[in-house]
Amino acid sequence: MNDIAHNLAQVRDKISAAASRCGRLSEEVTLLAVSKTKPASAVEEAMAAGQRAFGENYVQEGVEKIRFFQDKGVTDLQWHFIGPLQSNKSRLVAEHFDWCHTVDRLKIATRLSEQRPAHLPPLNVLIQVNISDEQSKSGIEPEAIDALAAEVSALPNLCLRGLMAIPAPETEYDKQFAVAQQMAVAFARLKTHYPTVDTLSLGMSDDMEAAIAAGSTMVRIGTAIFGARDYTKNKEL
Numbered sequence: 001m002n003d004i005a006h007n008l009a010q011v012r013d014k015i016s017a018a019a020s021r022c023g024r025l026s027e028e029v030t031l032l033a034v035s036k037t038k039p040a041s042a043v044e045e046a047m048a049a050g051q052r053a054f055g056e057n058y059v060q061e062g063v064e065k066i067r068f069f070q071d072k073g074v075t076d077l078q079w080h081f082i083g084p085l086q087s088n089k090s091r092l093v094a095e096h097f098d099w100c101h102t103v104d105r106l107k108i109a110t111r112l113s114e115q116r117p118a119h120l121p122p123l124n125v126l127i128q129v130n131i132s133d134e135q136s137k138s139g140i141e142p143e144a145i146d147a148l149a150a151e152v153s154a155l156p157n158l159c160l161r162g163l164m165a166i167p168a169p170e171t172e173y174d175k176q177f178a179v180a181q182q183m184a185v186a187f188a189r190l191k192t193h194y195p196t197v198d199t200l201s202l203g204m205s206d207d208m209e210a211a212i213a214a215g216s217t218m219v220r221i222g223t224a225i226f227g228a229r230d231y232t233k234n235k236e237l
């Protein structure tokens, strides 16, 4: 087994253990492999180990990888955009990605819907919520979820799938869980209004267990699968 296959197996074991500790099935939690800054060859190794869902933060870099696999005739990968999205990059996301986790204003949602090509299924979107990080400018306040969800769900070429959050880093499990639970409550509420809502994107390497215990359905893991990132090579930063 190579490193990536080995790491993936370990992460999957961690997800299963966390799920079974709280009486959930591991199939209820999707592993999103965050491949930002990593070459297509790393994605290929993960693919060979059975991974299908990949997350990218930088539009241009993500699109290059998506095109690389399309050109090779690989059609069963799922690409998730999980980075901050500027209006001038929305077209590339609408044209190439399957999901966007970081919708936090109507303007971006409207552009994504207008720019989604007619031959593709609706773009799956998550509303990003600023759940704990006052420093962060990304995400809407929890109180604003209902209004934005109503607007997003009315857009023809988007499919509202749920919520996403990047909580402020916190080392204590109980504090991680408390924040994750606030997201889970908002998610459960949203679900009762929209039948398409089935995804809570929450949990990274350090808070995955608490997120799963609270009800996350998608964890986003990069370093534990692909190793540390070298940002000096990334031109978009």
Ligand SMILES: *Cc1c(COP(=O)(O)O)cnc(C)c1O
Binding pocket: 034, 036, 057, 082, 083, 166, 204, 205, 220, 221, 222, 223, 224
């Ligand atoms: C980079 C990133 C991750 C993965 O982080 P790791 O620390 O590498 O596991 C998850 N979610 C988002 C939004 C990210 O930007």
